[in-house]
Amino acid sequence: MATWQFCKTLLEIEKGRLSWTRGATNQGLGLGIVDFTPMFIPSLSHLWTNLKSQKQTESDGYTLKIKLYWDDKSGNEKHLEMGLSLANDRLFIKNTASNLSITEIQNADGSPNNENIPQIAYLPPFAGITDREVRMSPAMRNRLIGQGLSGGVIRNSLYDIHLSNHLKRQKLKGTGDRISTKNLNELRSRDAWEILQKTLFDIFSLKIEVTPFNEQYHSYLKIECVSGVANGYQFTKHKNFNARDIMVEGSGFLQWLSVYTLALSEEFNVILLDEPDAHLHTQLQKNLTERLEEITIRNGKQVLLATHSTELIRAYEPYKILALSNAKGKYLGSDDDKIGLLMA
Structure with missing residues (x-):
């Protein structure tokens, strides 16, 4: 695909x-x-x-x-x-x-009218993050993802949705100095960056900070995390906490972040995920798939994920599970079918 x-x-x-x-x-x-x-x-x-x-x-x-x-x-x-x-x-x-x-x-x-045709994105398990990620063309990002190095483009993905949010906020402000409550609530309910930040508040008690990129003198993207306490949409970072580059936050967090960021992208309506549960403990696997389901319902997207996770297989209804064996696929018909699948 x-x-x-x-x-x-x-x-x-x-x-x-x-x-x-x-x-x-x-x-x-x-x-x-x-x-x-x-x-x-x-x-x-x-x-x-x-x-x-x-x-x-x-x-x-x-x-x-x-x-x-x-x-x-x-x-x-x-x-x-x-x-x-x-x-x-x-x-x-x-x-x-x-x-x-x-x-x-x-x-x-x-x-272009993309309502009637799939716009597909593919993401392999997280790997390949570096301490210096340059601003890349879409073709270069696709090449790294095709090589299994999704970590090499994570800052670009975050920067894209942050920039889109920044432009939307500027437009909503117009000539004023603030966004109306109605428009702000609408933005928070639909915009990828707003949803991502709120989700990180709730699950990880973290906030992403993006340094504006100027191609005239910046050579790489600077994206950091700060830890703190969230109260709704208000985030207060811990005293004396220095912002850290996202690459030091651990493989589980980065796997979660790369999958969720791609799923929120407005460019795609079909998301292919290869082992999105990699590096994630049971609770984070559950949190991720629950949030992905929310995206499919809210944004009308389709998410297809390949997994060997017994926890995810147990969690999903049989009719949503396509078991592959000997190059053939078959949807499960009952919970009893899960037993054979888990024992295989």
């Missing part, structure tokens, strides 16, 4: 959204391995089983196809298939099947 999202985004950038639609006849778009970011592989041939990228059964030469189905806002089934072909160490991608129309993915004024 992350590879499908990469192909979809690249087609949009290079050929426009018409390249997603039914009947699009654009030629394939080529790229080398240096530009392929969804996963970390030694060569592009590793996308194919047994490295066999050529098949006789595919008339168009596109021998790897990823087809995603989903329901739009009206409950209609939609699909978009991405075909991939390898020739002379270059990967070619194109839309090989679709039932999308331009009116479903683009507004009348030509602006």
Whole structure:
């Protein structure tokens, strides 16, 4: 699914959204391995089983196809298939099947409409944080995540939602010096940064502080934590407590923070999480999944997580658990099915 999202985004950038639609006849778009970011592989041939990228059964030469189905806002089934072909160490991608129309993915004024198509983000277990994280382009962040180094982009992710919040607050203030109570309450209920900070108050008694970034003389992002006491939205830090860089807060906190920050992002409506319970003790696992469920309900997102956690398997209803075995998936039908799954 992350590879499908990469192909979809690249087609949009290079050929426009018409390249997603039914009947699009654009030629394939080529790229080398240096530009392929969804996963970390030694060569592009590793996308194919047994490295066999050529098949006789595919008339168009596109021998790897990823087809995603989903329901739009009206409950209609939609699909978009991405075909991939390898020739002379270059990967070619194109839309090989679709039932999308331009009116479903683009507004009348030509602006993008993302309500009827998945915007997917993938996050591996937390790893790779450094003490100096530079401001990165989206492509560079995607490359690090594809390499399993989600820790290398955590400050960028936090900075993005903080900057968005700052701009929203400026707009709400207008020419005044404060935001009206009504607008402030609305902001706090919907904005990613506001929700993140309040959640950190409640669960960790921590607050994130972001130093404004000026590309003219700053070379890395400075994001720190302070410890204190929260009373609603009011946070008072402990006396004589010095702010510390987030990397010293521990792997469990950072895992929790990276997952929750991504889930809150307004850019994506489908979140893929690989082992989000890694580094988390039982209570934090429960807290995280409860908060993720709140996000899905409030923001209409879908979260898919892969896990081996017995605690999470016990906590979820059987119909929400897809058990994978021998390359086949099956939703559980009852609590009794959990027993076999936990014993496997």
